Amino acid sequence: MKDLSLHILDIVENSVAASADKIEIRISEDTKKDLLSVRIIDNGIGMDKETRQKALDPFYTSKTVRRFGFGLSLLSEATKAANGQFSVQSEKGKGTKIKADFQSSHIDRKPLGDIGQTIITLVMGNPEIDLIYVHKKNGHKYSLDTRKIKAQLKDVPINSPSGIRMIREDLKKDAI
Numbered sequence: 586m587k588d589l590s591l592h593i594l595d596i597v598e599n600s601v602a603a604s605a606d607k608i609e610i611r612i613s614e615d616t617k618k619d620l621l622s623v624r625i626i627d628n629g630i631g632m633d634k635e636t637r638q639k640a641l642d643p644f645y646t647s648k649t650v651r652r653f654g655f656g657l658s659l660l661s662e663a664t665k666a667a668n669g670q671f672s673v674q675s676e677k678g679k680g681t682k683i684k685a686d687f688q689s690s691h692i693d694r695k696p697l698g699d700i701g702q703t704i705i706t707l708v709m710g711n712p713e714i715d716l717i718y719v720h721k722k723n724g725h726k727y728s729l730d731t732r733k734i735k736a737q738l739k740d741v742p743i744n745s746p747s748g749i750r751m752i753r754e755d756l757k758k759d760a761i
């Protein structure tokens with residue numbers, strides 16, 4: 586995967602598979618600290634200790650048909666290649682928090698890529714899920730909460746053309 590937005594898309598698919606109905610994507614860029622951090626937090630079924638340990642093994646999956654798998658181990662490798670850190674916190678029945686930190690200036694740090702497109706793809710495919718996206722960069726903050734957009738849209742589905750248009754318009758404010 587050539588950029589982090591594609592890793593994020595893949596990691597969020599795990600949350601969807603884990604029956605989460607609320608998923609947070611938090612990205613924070615701090616130039617002074619030379620740090621890029623990504624958090625993906627869900628309220629899905631979570632993992633017990635054994636599954637959590639196995640989850641980082643590229644040959645473990647709870648899926649019966651593998652699509653393009655290896656999601657967690659690939660993101661973990663991407664952090665290590667950029668002098669970063671990766672961790673999985675999860676509790677059965679509560680949810681999961683994935684942390685991926687990167688040394689921002691590292692030559693092997695993958696670019697963030699088109700995170701807006703990742704958000705749109707996720708909303709189109711999972712209109713029933715509440716998605717919260719927060720992007721901080723050096724004191725600036727952008728956030729998008731599909732619960733607020735759904736409230737504005739009233740009975741219009743969030744994955745309808747006008748719903749997606751509203752999200753695209755809002756995402757323009759994330760021009761950092």
Ligand SMILES: Nc1ncnc2c1ncn2[C@@H]1O[C@H](COP(=O)(O)OP(=O)(O)O)[C@@H](O)[C@H]1O
Nearest residue numbers: 599600603631640646647648654655656657681
């Ligand atoms: N957010 C999550 N909630 C619950 N289980 C998860 C979550 N993310 C990963 N897992 C578990 O870890 C396994 C490995 O995930 P991953 O590396 O993305 O590979 P794959 O999705 O192809 O199985 C999953 O099959 C699942 O059992």
Ligand SMILES: [Mg+2]
Nearest residue numbers: 595599654656
């Ligand atoms: Mg996966």
